[in-house]
Amino acid sequence: MGGPEPTRFGLVAVAVLTWVLITPVGVSGHRDATGIVKQRMDAMTSMGGAMKELGKMIRGTQHDDAERFKAYAGTIAQHGGDELTALFPEGSLNHPTRTLPSVWADWEHFVKLAQELERTAGSLASAAPGEREALFKRLRRNCADCHRSFRTKK
Numbered sequence: 196m197g198g199p200e201p202t203r204f205g206l207v208a209v210a211v212l213t214w215v216l217i218t219p220v221g222v223s224g225h226r227d228a229t230g231i232v233k234q235r236m237d238a239m240t241s242m243g244g245a246m247k248e249l250g251k252m253i254r255g256t257q258h259d260d261a262e263r264f265k266a267y268a269g270t271i272a273q274h275g276g277d278e279l280t281a282l283f284p285e286g287s288l289n290h291p292t293r294t295l296p297s298v299w300a301d302w303e304h305f306v307k308l309a310q311e312l313e314r315t316a317g318s319l320a321s322a323a324p325g326e327r328e329a330l331f332k333r334l335r336r337n338c339a340d341c342h343r344s345f346r347t348k349k
Contacts, residue, residue, distance in 0.1 A: 275313030
């Protein structure tokens with residue numbers, strides 16, 4: 196005889212506890228960040244987590260819940276465009292940022308990528324299931340282009 200079925204509350208509690216226990220390890224680079232650099236790193240972490248969850252749903256390794264899918268895509272859209280560019284005031288290269296000075300040297304390209312991120316993620320949030328994969332790939336390419344152009348390698 197097994198124990199009682201886990202409740203939704205119990206599952207949520209386990210998920211939150213797991214997140215609390217692993218988060219310091221996962222974002223240890225953020226520990227020393229302050230001000231705008233911390234805000235920017237937190238936004239990137241939020242978008243990265245949303246991308247991972249969207250990817251799982253797209254690949255079918257996680258249940259495709261339409262509301263969660265929309266929320267994850269919305270998180271990315273919310274951090275794109277002007278919200279993203281505002282996190283990069285000129286010269287904000289304080290430790291532990293991985294931002295390259297090229298972001299300001301090629302500001303127009305950076306702004307274009309930030310706007311495209313917002314538009315594509317917004318489209319993904321409202322896309323029909325058959326349209327999601329192509330939009331997700333476009334979103335992934337956008338992120339990769341920005342990281343290649345404006346972020347140091349690990």
